[in-house]
Amino acid sequence: MMNATFIKKKEFLVCVDSDGCAMDTMNIKHERYFGPLAADVFEIKDRERFLKYWDHVNLYSRTRGINRFKGLVIGLKDAAQHGENIIDITNLTNWAETTKELSNASLQREIEKIPSEDLKKALEWSIKVNEGIEELAGNDAPFEKVRESLMKIHEVADIAIVSSANSGAVLSEWERHELLPHVDVVFGQEAGTKAACIERLKTYGYKNEDVVMVGDAPGDLDAALKNDVLYYPILFGKEKFSWERLVDESIEKLTSKNYEGEYQEKLVKEFNDLLDAQ
Numbered sequence: 001m002m003n004a005t006f007i008k009k010k011e012f013l014v015c016v017d018s019d020g021c022a023m024d025t026m027n028i029k030h031e032r033y034f035g036p037l038a039a040d041v042f043e044i045k046d047r048e049r050f051l052k053y054w055d056h057v058n059l060y061s062r063t064r065g066i067n068r069f070k071g072l073v074i075g076l077k078d079a080a081q082h083g084e085n086i087i088d089i090t091n092l093t094n095w096a097e098t099t100k101e102l103s104n105a106s107l108q109r110e111i112e113k114i115p116s117e118d119l120k121k122a123l124e125w126s127i128k129v130n131e132g133i134e135e136l137a138g139n140d141a142p143f144e145k146v147r148e149s150l151m152k153i154h155e156v157a158d159i160a161i162v163s164s165a166n167s168g169a170v171l172s173e174w175e176r177h178e179l180l181p182h183v184d185v186v187f188g189q190e191a192g193t194k195a196a197c198i199e200r201l202k203t204y205g206y207k208n209e210d211v212v213m214v215g216d217a218p219g220d221l222d223a224a225l226k227n228d229v230l231y232y233p234i235l236f237g238k239e240k241f242s243w244e245r246l247v248d249e250s251i252e253k254l255t256s257k258n259y260e261g262e263y264q265e266k267l268v269k270e271f272n273d274l275l276d277a278q
Helices: 026-041 047-059 068-081 090-098 104-113 117-134 146-153 167-176 194-202 218-226 239-255 262-276
Strands: 012-016 157-162 185-187 211-215 230-233
Touching (some): 012 194, 026 047, 026 068, 026 117, 047 068, 068 090, 090 104, 090 117, 157 239, 167 185, 185 194, 194 211, 194 218, 211 218, 211 239, 230 239, 230 262
Parallel strands (some): 012 211, 157 185
16 A cells, blocks of 8 residues: 555556545534634634634635645634734745645644744644544545445556545545555655645556546646546535446546546536535
8 A cells, every 4th residue: 555565557547535525524524623623723713703614615615625724824814804813824824835745744844944833833733633533433434335436446447545634544544444455555645735646646657548536626626637637526415426427437438538528528517516506
């Protein structure tokens, strides 16, 4: 499962996001940990408004699935604009916009260079989030049809997890639900952006038209577009349908070289229309 041991075995590559795509964990993580803990650590007074906006940004808009630190910056800036007494987050904002690795380890290195309050609070929040997520063990589960779909896809394609979530959490969740045997390699947030991970995977010899990124968020689509590879959307609220269609229809389109063009455009429009309707 380590990246260094990955070997290309098949002509096609399917990259799969984890939270909100394969694992039904995205909503509960944000509603129970990400948002409430941000409100705690940054001493938000109007929690109801803050948490409603937090869920909109992270779950129900074009920024769905955004990295936790970038989402934190957006949430805190909005809170400040609505009268919350937010500390100066200049250093946090600059780091989130420029770092090549949006992770706790990278943030800790930044704190060693610039020991500012905003950076320290962001790390405190992120650590608490990870601790909270560990408590979910046993309460998480893959969406319906995910395991069966991965088994079928693996017959014709290599499979890579490409996630912006903490690698430890991803591995724990996928192993607990017996999904890892159907995966060839795992890239979590420590490996870099999703776009960078796909770019790295392409160096193993896959053609652009033979790679598809399966995801539930605009960031997944963006990562695919940056690499000129294909995209398949897992529609939130329609996850079972999405996984069934992926296996019953879209993988055949991929392997028969009929995915690009009209079919791809139809899927992306369907995805964007769903986000815009929220």
